[in-house]
Amino acid sequence: SDQFISIYQSGEEQLLEKAVKDGAETMWDRKAAQKTPCGFGEKGVCCRICAMGPCRVSPVAGKGAQKGICGATADVIVARNYARMVAAGTAAHSDHARDIAHILHMASRDGNYKVRDEKKLMSLAKEWGVNTENRDIYEIAHEVAEIALNEFGKPFGTLKFLERAPELRQKVWEDLQIKPRAIDREIATILHSTHVGCTGDAESLVHMSMRTSLADGWGGSMIGTEFSDIIFGTPVPRETEANxxxxxxxxxxxxxxxxxxxxxxxxxxxxxxxxxxxxxxxxxxxxxxxxxxxxxxxxxxxxxxxxxxxxxxxxxxxxxxxxxxxxxxxxxxxxxxxxxxxxxxxxxxxxxxxxxxxxxxxxxxxxxxxxxxxxxxxxxxxxxxxxxxxxxxVFIPEIKSNAVVGYSVEAVIKQLDKVVNPHIDPMGTVKPLADVIKAGVLRGAVGIVGCNNPKSKHDYSHIEIMKKLIANDVIVVTTGCAAQAAAKAGLLTKDARKLAGQGLATVCELVDIPPVLHMGSCVDISRILTIVGEVAKHLGIDNSDLPVAGIAPEWMSEKAVAIATYVISSGIDTFLGITPPVTGSDEVVDILTNRVENMTGAKFFIEEDPHALADKVLGRIEEKRQKLGI
Ligand code: BF8
Ligand code: SF4
Incomplete structure (x- = not known):
């Protein structure tokens, strides 16, 4: 219909013409100047960790240099580079979170920063065993903030938010020994282990990367989200415009x-x-x-x-x-x-x-x-x-779309309450969502997240995948730049249910939501972890049993690598639309796209064609349903 015509239009062509006229340089000029990207870098087989190098080894076994000067193989070099990406991504999200925790620590009744969501603060205080009786709300806030700040460097124990995961998932982490201890510690450990002459085993490096990444998802990112909600308010659905x-x-x-x-x-x-x-x-x-x-x-x-x-x-x-x-x-x-x-x-x-x-x-x-x-x-x-x-x-392209944003977990549950008969079922749970997934009205749920990347046409992969999934009765939740792609394409409107399959359209109608839900920024992928965990707990199963998946169609940042790794480690399959720099090692590719499934119950899929990617997601969702017998 007419309102979806604006999909992919952002006035980009006119603006690029304008750039030429104005003598302005853009990323396309610089991309052209880069010429063909370095094949070694692209495959992850370039190492400059020490000054004996840089070394680049052949990505092809048996041909050219097979080892760096220290003897590191392609497997080790690729895995080491991957681990460092995870560490950097975890550091970025978590250092952001640390600042937010500091802000709660300095919040006061008459200061610039206040407690806006007291209910959320109180429930977190209870979760963390902070005494709330007869205490000033700001005293509680400061104690909660201090506990969060200690999560970064505490000498003993493991991260508190891990306990929010389904018990079966916690058991997986326990068995694999990948429960992160303190956030900074996991980042530091990876930097240590990837120093010259330390870990020389690809599987061990991936294993460590999983632990570090969990310190992002269930540590830094979750602290970022929860504390932002406490200080600035937990989001509720509201209308806006985009482009x-x-x-x-x-x-x-x-x-x-x-x-x-x-x-x-x-x-x-x-x-x-x-x-x-x-x-x-x-x-x-x-x-x-x-x-x-x-x-x-x-x-x-x-x-x-x-x-x-x-x-x-x-x-x-x-x-x-x-x-x-x-x-x-x-x-x-x-x-x-x-x-x-x-x-x-x-x-x-x-x-x-x-x-x-x-x-x-x-x-x-x-x-x-x-x-x-x-x-x-x-x-x-x-x-x-x-x-x-x-x-x-001045030239402003006259293109914009309406959107509804603000679906925090709390907001989603409130919408779900619309279909609860309080005489039969409790209010305020994910039961209605679990029920429609079990019944097959919704085939599954998928998180579409991440960036833009000039390797893919701007927003194209995001939107094509979203459209295909909702047409097949898969509800989509989205964050980051993917969420903004959805907003611009009109997919965050309630009208977009016209593009949904019958089951999803009915659900959207009954609970009054769009088929694609904007759940926030990239640290808010922790909201997705929370809701997936709640549904799994409700059904008494693990995340990895659920017909759910994560997709990063146009990712580009190290943060995205950390996210993808914690999503896998949390038992959720992850589909990447851009090939990560790991293909120089068959061993690392095999671990990530195959063997990791035996450890975490989930694995990576790499597929650059958005339509083929969506088909693979749908196939995997049906596989999971079959296994569950639903
Ligand atoms: O953290 S999606 S381009 S904005 S990295 Fe960056 Fe990627 Fe956008 Fe936010 Ni997330
Ligand atoms: Fe080369 Fe090994 Fe130094 Fe890397 S760590 S630059 S492979 S010698």
């Missing part, structure tokens, strides 16, 4: 890009401040228009309905519109290229985190202890830049 057409020629346009809600939440508050609004009018604008990108975009749309300008691939496109006064960033997934690109326009590229300074950017450091004032200074800088806008350089 570059949300930029408004008449207003001061500010793009929020990056990851941590501690900054973006304050920018949202600052932009609503009457003093800022007045200032915007004074410079001749009608107001301040915030638009989000990447995971920060997801955080603020989930909690405030802030419009979505686009996903990872569109960060340069946003600047090319010439209509952006400021692009404000903190950490992760930010092209350093934005500095030079912004120079072609009036756009201010503002970095705010000491963890991610970029040459050529305007650095205005954001200080949490002075959050509101910091945020106002940043917003002011954007407003004052409005007068520098060159109207002849």
């Amino acid at each position: 570059l057409g949300v930029l408004d020629e008449k207003q001061v346009n500010i793009i929020l890009h990056g990851h941590e809600p501690s900054l973006s939440e304050m920018i949202v508050m600052a932009s609503l401040d009457p003093e800022m609004q007045k200032l915007a009018k004074e410079v001749g604008a009608e107001g301040i228009n915030l638009a989000g990108m990447c995971c920060t975009g997801n955080e603020v749309t989930m909690r405030h309905g802030v419009k979505i300008a686009g996903n990872f691939y569109q960060q340069e496109m946003a600047i090319l519109t010439g209509a952006v006064e400021a692009i404000i960033v903190d950490v992760q997934c930010i092209f350093p290229a934005l500095a030079k690109l912004s120079d072609c326009y009036h756009t201010k590229f503002i970095t705010t985190s000491p963890k991610a300074k970029i040459t050529g950017a305007t650095h205005i450091e954001f200080h949490e202890d002075n959050a509101m004032e910091s945020a106002k200074n940043i917003v002011k800088e954007a407003i004052e830049n409005f007068k520098n806008r060159k109207n002849e350089k």
